Amino acid sequence: MKIMRHIILIGLNHNTAPVELREKIAFSDPELKQALLSLKKKQDINEAFILSTCNRVEILAAVSDIQNAIQSIDDFFSEEKNIDFNDIKKFFYIYSDEKAAKHIFMVSAGLDSMILGEPQILGQLKEAYRSAVEQKTSGPILNRLIHKAFFTAKKIRTETGIGSHAVSISYAAVELAKKIFGELKKKTLLLIGAGEMAELAVEHLRGNKLTDIYVANRTFKNGVELAKKFGGRALKLQEVSSALEIVDIVIASTAASQFIISEKEVRNVIRSRRNRPIFFIDIAVPRNIAPGINGIANSYLYDIDDLRGVIKENKNLRNKEAVKAERIVEEAVITYLNWYESLDINQVISSLKSKLDGIGEAELKKTLSSLKHLSEQDIKALSVMTASFINKVLYDPILFLKSAGCKKDKTAYLDFTKKIFHLDNK
Numbered sequence: 001m002k003i004m005r006h007i008i009l010i011g012l013n014h015n016t017a018p019v020e021l022r023e024k025i026a027f028s029d030p031e032l033k034q035a036l037l038s039l040k041k042k043q044d045i046n047e048a049f050i051l052s053t054c055n056r057v058e059i060l061a062a063v064s065d066i067q068n069a070i071q072s073i074d075d076f077f078s079e080e081k082n083i084d085f086n087d088i089k090k091f092f093y094i095y096s097d098e099k100a101a102k103h104i105f106m107v108s109a110g111l112d113s114m115i116l117g118e119p120q121i122l123g124q125l126k127e128a129y130r131s132a133v134e135q136k137t138s139g140p141i142l143n144r145l146i147h148k149a150f151f152t153a154k155k156i157r158t159e160t161g162i163g164s165h166a167v168s169i170s171y172a173a174v175e176l177a178k179k180i181f182g183e184l185k186k187k188t189l190l191l192i193g194a195g196e197m198a199e200l201a202v203e204h205l206r207g208n209k210l211t212d213i214y215v216a217n218r219t220f221k222n223g224v225e226l227a228k229k230f231g232g233r234a235l236k237l238q239e240v241s242s243a244l245e246i247v248d249i250v251i252a253s254t255a256a257s258q259f260i261i262s263e264k265e266v267r268n269v270i271r272s273r274r275n276r277p278i279f280f281i282d283i284a285v286p287r288n289i290a291p292g293i294n295g296i297a298n299s300y301l302y303d304i305d306d307l308r309g310v311i312k313e314n315k316n317l318r319n320k321e322a323v324k325a326e327r328i329v330e331e332a333v334i335t336y337l338n339w340y341e342s343l344d345i346n347q348v349i350s351s352l353k354s355k356l357d358g359i360g361e362a363e364l365k366k367t368l369s370s371l372k373h374l375s376e377q378d379i380k381a382l383s384v385m386t387a388s389f390i391n392k393v394l395y396d397p398i399l400f401l402k403s404a405g406c407k408k409d410k411t412a413y414l415d416f417t418k419k420i421f422h423l424d425n426k
Contacts, residue, residue, distance in 0.1 A: 005344060006066050007141065009100040010073050010092055011051075011058030014114050017091040019054075025081050025088070027052040032131050035080055040137040042072035047139040049146065051107070051128045053121070055114055060104060062141035066096055101145060101336050105329045108149040109156045110163065116318050117162035117325075122153050145336060152332040159328065162321040170200035172310045173281045173302070177205070177249055180279050180300055184208035190247040192216045192240060192261075193254030194226055197283050201251055202230055214247065216240050218254065244269040244278065251281045252288035263292040266299055273298075283307075345401050351423045353394060360386045 012022065027035050027050060039048040039059065047062035059076075063069035074085040095103050103112070108125050110117045129146050132138035138146070157163055177184060188211050191202055202213065213232030217223030220236055227234040235243060237260070244250070244265065254260060261280070270278075280301040282289040287303055294301045302310075364386050368379060401413065417423070 006063050006069075007060070007097055007100045007145065007340075008063055008066055008069055008073075009058060009060045009095045009103055010070065011056060012091045012093070013056035013058075013112070016093060017088075021088060021091060022054070022057060024083065025057050025077060026054075027057070027080075029131075031080075032128075033135055035076075036132060036135045036137045038080065039073070039076050040135075042069075042076055044068040045072055047142045048137040049128065049132045049142050051125060053124050056107075058107075060100065060142060060145075062139065070094065098333060098337055101340075102329060102333045104145065104149050105152045105332050106326075108153040109325055109329065110153075111156075111322060111325055111329070115168065116315070116322060119157070119163055122150070125149065141340070144339065148332055148336050152329060155332075156325045156328050160321040160324045162318055162325050168200070169197045169283065169304070169307050169311065170204055172307045172314070173201045173251070173283075174204040174208070176302055176307075176310065177279050177281075178208075180277055181248065184210060184249075186211045187248040188212045188214070188246060189232075189249045189251070190214045190216065190235075190240070190243050191226070191230075191232075192237075192250065192252045192288065193218070193256075193284065194222070195253040195283065198251050198253035199226075201281065201283070205249065206230065214243055216243070218256075241265050241269070245272050247278070248276070249279045249281070250289075251283065253283040254288050256284070256288055257286060259288060259290045261289045261293070263290045263296070266290075266293050266296055270296060270298060281307075342402075348417055348423065349398050349401060352397070352417065352421055353390075355421060355423065356390045356394065357387075360390050 012025075014022070032050060032052065036048055036050055039045060039050070039061075044064045045061050046064060049060040051058045051060070059073055061069060061073070074089070077083065077088075078085045106112045108122055110119060110121055113121055125146070129138065132142070174184075177187075181187060184205060185208060187208075189202065189205055191198060191213065194217060206213070213227070213230045214235050215223045215227040215230065215232055216235040216237050216239065217226060218237060220234065223234040223236075240261065244261070250261070252260065266278070275298050277298040277300065280289050280293060280299070282301065282303040285304060289301055289303075291301065291303070293299050364382060368374065368382070374382075397417070401417065
């Protein structure tokens with residue numbers, strides 16, 4: 001009787017390995033399917049799942065023997081990536097059973113991510129699971145574990161604020177804009193200059209259904225290309241002043257050494273705007289927008305230091321929420337392990353009952369062969385009596401195997417039960 005007793009997780013991530021190594025052992029989408037099939041064929045690997053992203057590569061497996069399975073995974077990496085695993089072993093972490101379950105729950109909730117609470121990892125986890133299901137390398141043990149991870153991540157999103165506080169410059173800018181305008185639908189944006197953070201902020205803002213996007217750049221040609229990327233319209237820098245009359249949000253990120261938007265310019269347009277608020281995001285260093293603008297009614301300005309201050313505060317809030325999230329993870333681990341630990345016990349109980357039922361049936365058949373005079377009703381009564389006798393004999397052993405006392409030393413008691421009743425030879 002084969003009992004699957006362990007879950008193991010072997011992997012590395014952004015905390016344990018440099019990007020050069022993560023790139024070497026990562027699996028692309030086309031590679032992943034074949035890799036799953038190869039892994040499943042390895043000794044003592046009963047079920048297999050691979051999560052491969054830019055920040056982590058992890059193998060989760062249901063196994064019969066931990067040490068043999070670890071060696072099998074070592075060999076797998078060496079063969080698949082043509083690399084001596086001994087040379088990179090120090091970058092890997094290995095978790096089993098409870099720690100493996102907790103880790104995958106932490107990962108799914110974004111609690112093990114580079115940016116605490118980021119939601120993208122859950123989508124990546126779902127894609128990886130879909131591949132394992134399609135290749136039939138995931139079975140009842142991992143299916144239950146990963147579905148529980150999905151459920152736990154959703155619960156954490158619902159019951160904590162782990163994902164509601166912006167912790168990137170671009171996203172913080174968007175969240176501040178929402179506080180000022182309530183909603184960003186039908187608002188108009190002006191991007192002055194470019195830069196990675198500015199472009200990311202525009203991408204976030206686009207998702208909120210802005211009406212128009214204008215792009216002004218020192219080189220008009222580059223402005224046209226950028227405007228095309230965002231589905232907007234290019235302006236010349238000389239047109240910025242007049243554009244301030246109609247736009248709601250301004251993001252500035254140029255290399256200019258002096259202010260490109262002055263306090264006077266904003267004071268002049270505020271009247272024509274009829275007190276409609278205007279929000280300035282100055283991501284440039286040196287600053288592009290005169291700080292005195294903050295003193296003008298219905299004019300709001302945040303520079304890079306303001307945004308960093310918001311992020312620092314939000315990181316502290318996320319860290320507080322992470323404490324609540326980890327409590328939810330701990331509860332989920334306990335629930336899963338209670339189910340998981342019952343599998344071996346139920347399997348032994350099922351085998352024990354099956355063996356005694358077989359013995360009872362054989363002995364009843366032998367007895368009835370010499371009692372030809374019995375009626376059908378008598379035979380039925382003897383069958384009921386035999387089944388009842390077996391159930392009563394099994395009652396105390398089953399009660400003990402399911403008790404908390406057995407779970408303290410489950411393996412020893414299950415091994416004893418299998419040996420004394422010869423269940424392994426069944």
